[in-house]
Amino acid sequence: MSWGASPRMSAAGPLAVVLAGAALFSLWVGVDPVLARFGGQTVADPGRPPIWADTGRLIREHPWLGTGWGTFPLAYPAVQTAHLGRRVSHAHNDYLEHAAELGVPGALLLWSGIVYLFIRTVRAGLQPGARRERPWLWGCAASLTAILLHSLTDFNLYLPANALVFCLVLGMAYALTRDSAEGLELEVGV
Numbered sequence: 001m002s003w004g005a006s007p008r009m010s011a012a013g014p015l016a017v018v019l020a021g022a023a024l025f026s027l028w029v030g031v032d033p034v035l036a037r038f039g040g041q042t043v044a045d046p047g048r049p050p051i052w053a054d055t056g057r058l059i060r061e062h063p064w065l066g067t068g069w070g071t072f073p074l075a076y077p078a079v080q081t082a083h084l085g086r087r088v089s090h091a092h093n094d095y096l097e098h099a100a101e102l103g104v105p106g107a108l109l110l111w112s113g114i115v116y117l118f119i120r121t122v123r124a125g126l127q128p129g130a131r132r133e134r135p136w137l138w139g140c141a142a143s144l145t146a147i148l149l150h151s152l153t154d155f156n157l158y159l160p161a162n163a164l165v166f167c168l169v170l171g172m173a174y175a176l177t178r179d180s181a182e183g184l185e186l187e188v189g190v
Helices: 007-029 032-039 049-061 072-078 094-126 134-150 160-181
Strands: none
Touching (some): 049 072, 094 134, 094 160
């Protein structure tokens, strides 16, 4: 702490700088491109639900083994009824895309492990003995919640940077919950 500032005041400074930077960036770029993107969807552009419906058809055609990891752009045209004449490279829903590529059993296996670790992370964060780890556990839980919710409407985990961060958060959550479950003392710090 410098100049005797309270913790709240010292956190307010960087927050104000970030908010001011975001406001200046918005003024520089302008809000027109953002508004145009959201306002640009027309009747001719039905959005993602038709892609999800077509992906459901693809899943029904290959329920057990799927079409193979990474084959969605190759397999989708066989069931495509929306966005005709345009290439659809992702289902815009990680859960549906994984089910289409890995089959329902493969997708359930993949996602059940992730959900299990998420539940374990939340439970560990609620335990009274995890005072030092609690901020890290809740940070992991919040990060996982964000990506799991966003995965309902986008293909986040097919972007390498997002997949890497997701795996790092999963690894950190596993390490934090494993050590607290085994009664080990975990050193949290940089």
